[in-house]
Amino acid sequence: MTGILFFSLAALLCYTQTEALKCVVCKMLSGCVRKGGLTCEALPGQQCKATHVFKVRIRQFTLQGCTLPEDSHRCNTVKEDKMWGAVNTTCCNNKDLCNSIYED
Template sequence: MKGLLLLTLSSLVCWVSADIRCHSCYKVPVLGCVDRQSCRLEPGQQCLTTNVYLGKMRVFSNLRCGTPEEPCREAFYQTSHKLGLTYNTTCCNKDTCNSLAPRPTPALDLVLTSLAGLGLWLLH
Protein backbone atom coordinates (compact mmCIF):
# COMPACT_ATOMS: atom_id res chain seq x y z
CA MET A 1 0.00 0.00 0.00
CA LYS A 2 2.81 2.44 0.89
CA GLY A 3 4.53 1.62 -2.40
CA LEU A 4 1.37 2.43 -4.37
CA LEU A 5 0.94 5.71 -2.50
CA LEU A 6 4.58 6.65 -3.15
CA LEU A 7 4.23 5.80 -6.84
CA THR A 8 1.04 7.88 -7.11
CA LEU A 9 2.64 10.89 -5.39
CA SER A 10 5.76 10.63 -7.56
CA SER A 11 3.63 10.56 -10.71
CA LEU A 12 1.63 13.55 -9.50
CA VAL A 13 4.77 15.59 -8.76
CA CYS A 14 6.20 14.78 -12.21
CA TRP A 15 2.90 15.68 -13.87
CA VAL A 16 2.61 18.99 -12.00
CA SER A 17 6.24 19.98 -12.60
CA ALA A 18 5.89 19.24 -16.33
CA ASP A 19 3.14 21.87 -16.65
CA ILE A 20 5.36 24.92 -17.10
CA ARG A 21 3.59 28.05 -18.28
CA CYS A 22 4.92 31.24 -19.86
CA HIS A 23 3.42 34.70 -20.13
CA SER A 24 2.29 35.59 -23.64
CA CYS A 25 1.56 39.15 -24.79
CA TYR A 26 2.77 42.19 -26.67
CA LYS A 27 3.77 44.84 -24.15
CA VAL A 28 3.83 48.45 -25.29
CA PRO A 29 4.70 51.57 -23.27
CA VAL A 30 1.79 53.30 -21.55
CA LEU A 31 -0.73 50.53 -22.41
CA GLY A 32 1.17 47.60 -20.89
CA CYS A 33 0.31 44.10 -22.10
CA VAL A 34 -2.05 43.81 -25.04
CA ASP A 35 -3.95 40.48 -25.26
CA ARG A 36 -2.38 38.99 -22.12
CA GLN A 37 -2.51 35.20 -22.02
CA SER A 38 -0.38 32.30 -20.91
CA CYS A 39 0.89 29.33 -22.84
CA ARG A 40 2.10 25.87 -21.80
CA LEU A 41 5.62 24.83 -22.72
CA GLU A 42 6.09 21.68 -24.72
CA PRO A 43 8.95 19.40 -23.60
CA GLY A 44 12.34 20.75 -24.64
CA GLN A 45 11.03 24.27 -25.33
CA GLN A 46 11.60 27.55 -23.43
CA CYS A 47 9.76 30.75 -22.59
CA LEU A 48 11.10 33.78 -24.41
CA THR A 49 11.08 37.53 -24.12
CA THR A 50 12.10 39.82 -26.97
CA ASN A 51 12.61 43.49 -26.18
CA VAL A 52 12.69 45.86 -29.16
CA TYR A 53 14.47 49.22 -28.86
CA LEU A 54 14.76 52.35 -30.97
CA GLY A 55 18.02 53.78 -29.69
CA LYS A 56 17.76 53.36 -25.92
CA MET A 57 13.95 53.65 -25.83
CA ARG A 58 12.02 50.38 -25.60
CA VAL A 59 9.36 50.30 -28.30
CA PHE A 60 7.66 47.04 -27.30
CA SER A 61 8.24 43.59 -25.82
CA ASN A 62 7.01 40.22 -27.06
CA LEU A 63 6.56 37.50 -24.42
CA ARG A 64 5.64 33.98 -25.56
CA CYS A 65 6.35 30.27 -25.57
CA GLY A 66 8.95 28.90 -27.93
CA THR A 67 7.68 26.27 -30.35
CA PRO A 68 9.40 23.52 -32.35
CA GLU A 69 9.01 25.76 -35.42
CA GLU A 70 10.32 28.86 -33.61
CA PRO A 71 12.49 27.78 -30.67
CA CYS A 72 13.98 30.35 -28.33
CA ARG A 73 17.44 31.53 -29.37
CA GLU A 74 19.06 34.09 -27.11
CA ALA A 75 20.39 37.09 -28.98
CA PHE A 76 21.60 40.48 -27.82
CA TYR A 77 21.91 43.70 -29.79
CA GLN A 78 20.59 42.24 -33.07
CA THR A 79 19.99 45.24 -35.30
CA SER A 80 17.61 45.84 -38.18
CA HIS A 81 19.52 48.43 -40.20
CA LYS A 82 16.46 49.33 -42.32
CA LEU A 83 14.35 50.27 -39.32
CA GLY A 84 17.10 51.16 -36.86
CA LEU A 85 15.65 48.77 -34.26
CA THR A 86 17.64 46.63 -31.84
CA TYR A 87 16.34 43.27 -30.57
CA ASN A 88 17.32 41.45 -27.36
CA THR A 89 15.89 37.96 -26.79
CA THR A 90 16.24 35.99 -23.56
CA CYS A 91 15.15 32.40 -22.85
CA CYS A 92 14.13 30.62 -19.64
CA ASN A 93 12.40 27.35 -18.68
CA LYS A 94 10.85 27.77 -15.24
CA ASP A 95 7.16 28.41 -14.56
CA THR A 96 6.26 32.01 -15.53
CA CYS A 97 9.95 32.92 -15.71
CA ASN A 98 9.33 35.49 -18.44
CA SER A 99 7.30 37.46 -15.93
CA LEU A 100 6.10 40.93 -16.68
CA ALA A 101 8.32 43.62 -15.25
CA PRO A 102 6.49 46.14 -13.11
CA ARG A 103 5.17 49.07 -15.09
CA PRO A 104 6.63 52.52 -14.51
CA THR A 105 4.45 54.96 -12.67
CA PRO A 106 1.60 56.43 -14.78
CA ALA A 107 3.04 59.94 -14.34
CA LEU A 108 6.37 58.84 -15.80
CA ASP A 109 4.55 57.16 -18.71
CA LEU A 110 2.64 60.36 -19.40
CA VAL A 111 5.79 62.50 -19.32
CA LEU A 112 7.73 60.13 -21.59
CA THR A 113 4.85 59.83 -24.07
CA SER A 114 4.39 63.60 -24.13
CA LEU A 115 8.09 64.18 -24.75
CA ALA A 116 8.12 61.60 -27.55
CA GLY A 117 5.06 63.23 -29.15
CA LEU A 118 6.62 66.68 -28.86
CA GLY A 119 9.83 65.41 -30.42
CA LEU A 120 7.95 63.88 -33.37
CA TRP A 121 5.90 67.07 -33.83
CA LEU A 122 9.08 69.19 -33.88
CA LEU A 123 10.63 66.92 -36.52
CA HIS A 124 7.77 67.58 -38.94
Protein backbone atom coordinates in the same frame (compact mmCIF):
# COMPACT_ATOMS: atom_id res chain seq x y z
CA MET B 1 4.16 -4.88 1.43
CA THR B 2 1.09 -3.87 -0.58
CA GLY B 3 0.96 -0.54 1.28
CA ILE B 4 4.57 0.27 0.39
CA LEU B 5 3.95 -0.60 -3.26
CA PHE B 6 0.80 1.57 -3.35
CA PHE B 7 2.62 4.50 -1.71
CA SER B 8 5.53 4.20 -4.17
CA LEU B 9 3.15 4.15 -7.14
CA ALA B 10 1.23 7.18 -5.82
CA ALA B 11 4.48 9.11 -5.30
CA LEU B 12 5.63 8.26 -8.82
CA LEU B 13 2.34 9.49 -10.33
CA CYS B 14 2.57 12.77 -8.41
CA TYR B 15 6.15 13.23 -9.61
CA THR B 16 5.32 12.66 -13.29
CA GLN B 17 2.18 14.85 -13.31
CA THR B 18 3.92 18.18 -12.80
CA GLU B 19 2.27 21.22 -14.33
CA ALA B 20 3.63 22.74 -17.52
CA LEU B 21 5.61 25.98 -17.39
CA LYS B 22 3.29 28.98 -17.89
CA CYS B 23 4.53 31.99 -19.86
CA VAL B 24 3.11 35.48 -20.39
CA VAL B 25 1.81 36.06 -23.93
CA CYS B 26 1.84 39.55 -25.43
CA LYS B 27 1.62 40.32 -29.11
CA MET B 28 3.16 43.43 -30.62
CA LEU B 29 1.25 46.61 -29.78
CA SER B 30 -1.54 44.76 -27.95
CA GLY B 31 -0.89 46.26 -24.52
CA CYS B 32 0.18 43.72 -21.92
CA VAL B 33 -1.58 43.23 -18.63
CA ARG B 34 0.49 42.69 -15.47
CA LYS B 35 -1.89 40.35 -13.64
CA GLY B 36 -4.10 37.89 -15.46
CA GLY B 37 -3.97 38.35 -19.19
CA LEU B 38 -2.96 35.68 -21.65
CA THR B 39 -0.60 32.81 -20.94
CA CYS B 40 0.73 29.83 -22.86
CA GLU B 41 1.89 26.47 -21.55
CA ALA B 42 5.36 25.49 -22.69
CA LEU B 43 5.69 22.00 -24.12
CA PRO B 44 8.62 19.80 -23.09
CA GLY B 45 11.81 21.47 -24.30
CA GLN B 46 10.19 24.90 -24.69
CA GLN B 47 10.89 27.96 -22.56
CA CYS B 48 9.30 31.34 -21.91
CA LYS B 49 10.55 34.06 -24.25
CA ALA B 50 10.59 37.87 -24.22
CA THR B 51 11.82 39.88 -27.20
CA HIS B 52 12.46 43.57 -26.58
CA VAL B 53 12.96 45.88 -29.57
CA PHE B 54 14.85 49.11 -28.94
CA LYS B 55 15.38 52.02 -31.29
CA VAL B 56 18.15 54.37 -30.09
CA ARG B 57 17.93 52.96 -26.53
CA ILE B 58 14.16 53.52 -26.27
CA ARG B 59 12.02 50.40 -26.02
CA GLN B 60 9.65 50.36 -28.98
CA PHE B 61 7.75 47.18 -28.09
CA THR B 62 7.99 43.79 -26.43
CA LEU B 63 6.81 40.38 -27.65
CA GLN B 64 6.27 37.62 -25.10
CA GLY B 65 5.28 33.96 -25.30
CA CYS B 66 6.56 30.40 -25.46
CA THR B 67 9.56 29.51 -27.59
CA LEU B 68 9.18 27.55 -30.81
CA PRO B 69 11.66 24.84 -31.89
CA GLU B 70 13.30 27.31 -34.29
CA ASP B 71 13.82 29.87 -31.48
CA SER B 72 16.52 27.98 -29.56
CA HIS B 73 19.40 29.73 -31.34
CA ARG B 74 17.82 33.16 -30.64
CA CYS B 75 17.63 32.77 -26.85
CA ASN B 76 19.71 35.23 -24.83
CA THR B 77 20.97 37.18 -27.83
CA VAL B 78 21.08 40.79 -28.96
CA LYS B 79 20.87 41.36 -32.71
CA GLU B 80 21.10 44.62 -34.64
CA ASP B 81 18.40 44.92 -37.26
CA LYS B 82 18.57 47.71 -39.85
CA MET B 83 14.83 48.37 -39.68
CA TRP B 84 14.04 47.72 -36.00
CA GLY B 85 17.28 48.54 -34.18
CA ALA B 86 18.46 46.35 -31.29
CA VAL B 87 16.45 43.15 -30.85
CA ASN B 88 17.10 41.57 -27.43
CA THR B 89 15.66 38.06 -26.95
CA THR B 90 15.78 36.36 -23.55
CA CYS B 91 14.47 32.92 -22.61
CA CYS B 92 13.83 31.39 -19.19
CA ASN B 93 12.33 28.36 -17.54
CA ASN B 94 13.09 28.92 -13.84
CA LYS B 95 9.47 29.74 -12.79
CA ASP B 96 6.02 30.42 -14.19
CA LEU B 97 5.64 33.80 -15.93
CA CYS B 98 9.42 34.37 -15.79
CA ASN B 99 9.17 36.31 -19.08
CA SER B 100 7.05 39.04 -17.50
CA ILE B 101 8.39 42.55 -18.09
CA TYR B 102 7.23 43.48 -14.59
CA GLU B 103 9.18 42.81 -11.40
CA ASP B 104 7.47 40.56 -8.83
